[in-house]
Every structure is written in structure tokens, then in C-alpha cells.
Amino acid sequence: MDAIQVNDLTKRYGGFKAVDHISFSVVEGEIFGFLGPNGSGKSTTIRMLTGIVKPDEGTAAIMGHDIVKDSIRARESIGFVPEMANAYVELTAWRNLMFMGDLYGIPRSERERRASDLLKRFGLYERRDNQVRGFSKGMRQRLLLCMALINDPPVLILDEPTSGLDVESSRLIKEVIRELNRAGTTVFLTTHNIEDASQLCERVAIINRGVIIAVDRPEALRQAGSALYCIEVSFSRSVDERELSDIPSVREVMKFGDKLRLYVDDIDMAITSIVDYARIHNMKILALTTLAPSLEDIFVRLTHKTGAE
Ligand SMILES: Nc1ncnc2c1ncn2[C@@H]1O[C@H](COP(=O)(O)OP(=O)(O)O)[C@@H](O)[C@H]1O
Numbered sequence: 621m622d623a624i625q626v627n628d629l630t631k632r633y634g635g636f637k638a639v640d641h642i643s644f645s646v647v648e649g650e651i652f653g654f655l656g657p658n659g660s661g662k663s664t665t666i667r668m669l670t671g672i673v674k675p676d677e678g679t680a681a682i683m684g685h686d687i688v689k690d691s692i693r694a695r696e697s698i699g700f701v702p703e704m705a706n707a708y709v710e711l712t713a714w715r716n717l718m719f720m721g722d723l724y725g726i727p728r729s730e731r732e733r734r735a736s737d738l739l740k741r742f743g744l745y746e747r748r749d750n751q752v753r754g755f756s757k758g759m760r761q762r763l764l765l766c767m768a769l770i771n772d773p774p775v776l777i778l779d780e781p782t783s784g785l786d787v788e789s790s791r792l793i794k795e796v797i798r799e800l801n802r803a804g805t806t807v808f809l810t811t812h813n814i815e816d817a818s819q820l821c822e823r824v825a826i827i828n829r830g831v832i833i834a835v836d837r838p839e840a841l842r843q844a845g846s847a848l849y850c851i852e853v854s855f856s857r858s859v860d861e862r863e864l865s866d867i868p869s870v871r872e873v874m875k876f877g878d879k880l881r882l883y884v885d886d887i888d889m890a891i892t893s894i895v896d897y898a899r900i901h902n903m904k905i906l907a908l909t910t911l912a913p914s915l916e917d918i919f920v921r922l923t924h925k926t927g928a929e
């Protein structure tokens with residue numbers, strides 16, 4: 621069975637489609653990432669999966685439970701850490717966990733046992749009687765994970781779990797996520813950071829403007845992106861993209877303001893050809909920069925392709 625199954629899920633705000641007919645599935649036992657720039661619909665998708673907002677179209681199921689028709693059981697299968705969440709800062713770490721366990725109706729002795737286990741596992745046990753007020757951002761994020769796990773859910777949903785954390789906290793959180801996954805928890809997370817995605821996820825979906833444009837293993841996506849180099853060039857007069865696409869080794873040309881971006885297989889051959897092209901057509905090269913392929917390039921190329929189809 622798939623841990624998460626999503627079909628044509630759609631959310632509109634007014635006339636605007638924040639999430640536009642997305643479909644994907646998360647296999648039990650995997651770490652699956654939703655990778656996309658700000659505003660691409662990641663949190664909206666999570667809000668639908670966790671029952672905070674109702675989808676306008678489509679269906680989704682968590683561990684086989686429909687998120688609308690069987691919303692209580694779907695929600696019981698999830699541990700959830702929202703984006704920008706916070707624990708109660710005036711309470712201690714321990715009290716926060718007891719409070720959460722109480723909400724889930726977990727009997728007291730069981731609650732205490734799980735809270736101790738979780739706090740130890742996340743390196744917070746020594747600080748359990750301290751108010752959260754004095755915790756660093758990384759400690760708070762770890763506590764939120766403990767709180768999400770107090771009812772021992774099969775699926776953990778995390779909205780930008782490492783965003784805004786220092787390197788050390790981010791590393792710790794990633795370690796904890798991997799460890800939980802090894803112990804059997806399915807993880808669905810969002811991130812706008814390709815490094816985090818490739819360090820954590822077995823598969824990622826790239827989402828842009830509410831649409832899934834690719835689902836693959838992170839390394840496969842990165843290689844697809846880095847197979848091409850990017851050259852940004854501006855000439856002394858305006859040049860049509862199509863003219864440049866005939867240059868040897870150039871795969872794709874896009875206009876970026878007054879500059880052109882050329883995606884090329886062989887950077888050396890491409891630069892020589894660009895220089896020749898300018899000379900033959902009596903133009904000056906005003907600027908020429910080579911750019912390392914970034915996540916943005918991958919997004920841009922994938923969205924460009926999607927748009928062209
Ligand atoms: N409650 C809302 N009302 C109107 N627009 C919204 C609401 N929530 C999100 N949006 C819009 O939907 C788009 C996707 O937002 P979101 O899912 O938060 O993106 P992400 O988490 O990928 O940054 C954005 O353009 C955002 O402005």
C-alpha cells in the first residue's frame with residue numbers, strides 16, 4: 621500500500637490555482653520530498669493532506685484513509701510539523717509533550733514513556749524541565765518533532781523542516797529524520813533547498829506554480845540539470861534567440877531581460893562559436909558569464925519545457 625496517494629488534488633484561492641491537479645504517491649518506508657520555490661504550492665498541499673483546508677478537486681489518502689471521507693483516521697496516521705510552528709514557550713519541553721499526548725488521548729504512563737524516549741533520542745532529555753523560551757531554534761524544531769511523534773504515527777509530514785536553521789541544527793534534524801525513517805516511519809517533507817532534498821530524499825517531486833513538473837531521484841534530476849552548462853551573454857544589439865540556437869553545442873536559448881542564456885553541452889566550443897558569431901555579424905559582446913547549473917536553472921528549464929508543450 622502507498623503511504624500517501626494523491627490524485628488530481630487541486631486548491632483554488634479565488635480564481636488562482638495554488639495547487640493545480642497534482643498526482644503522486646509516496647511509498648511506505650520512503651523519504652519523499654516536495655521541492656519547489658516559494659509560493660509554488662508546497663504548504664497548500666500539506667494543508668490539504670493534514671485536513672487544515674479542503675481540496676476543491678481531486679482525492680488523497682493517507683495509509684489508505686481518504687482525507688475527506690475518513691479524515692479522522694487519516695489525521696491519526698500523521699505526525700505533522702507545520703512551517704513556522706512553535707511550541708508553548710512558557711511551558712517546559714516535558715509539559716509540551718504531555719499536553720500533546722493528552723490531546724491524542726494517550727494514557728499517562730504511555731505518554732511519559734514515549735516522551736522520555738523521544739527526548740533522549742533527540743538530545744533534549746537533559747533540558748526537559750526547562751522552559752522552551754530559552755531554547756535555540758534548532759532545539760525548538762527538535763521538540764516539535766518529538767511532539768509530532770508522540771502518538772507514534774506511521775507517516776511524518778514536515779513543512780520546511782530545516783529552513784532557517786543553522787548548519788549544525790539542520791544537520792541534526794536531518795540525522796533524526798533519517799533515523800526515524802530507518803525505524804520504519806514514512807516521511808513526506810517540503811524544501812526549497814536542493815542540497816537538503818538530495819541528502820534526505822529517495823525521490824522528489826519538483827513543484828512550480830502549483831504544478832508537478834518532475835518526479836525522480838534527486839541525483840537523476842541534478843544530473844539532468846548539470847549535464848548542461850549555462851552561458852549568459854549580451855550583445856551590442858538585440859539578437860533573436862532563434863539565431864543563436866543554430867550555434868554548435870547550444871541546446872536551448874532563453875531571453876533574460878537584455879541578456880540571453882544559452883544552455884550548452886560543451887562550454888569551450890560554445891564560447892568560441894559565440895565569439896565567431898559576434899564577429900561575423902559585426903556585433904560586440906558586452907558581457908559573457910558562465911553560470912554553474914543551479915536549482916533555478918533546473919526549474920526554469922523544466923518549466924520552460926512544460927510551457928512549450
Ligand atoms: N489562504 C490563502 N489565500 C490566498 N492565497 C493563498 C493562501 N494560501 C496560499 N496562497 C497562495 O498560494 C500560493 C502557494 O502558496 P504556498 O502553498 O504557501 O507555497 P509554498 O509553501 O510553496 O511557498 C502562493 O501564491 C500563495 O500566495
Ligand SMILES: [Mg+2]
Binds near residue numbers: 662663664703779
Ligand atoms: Mg510553504
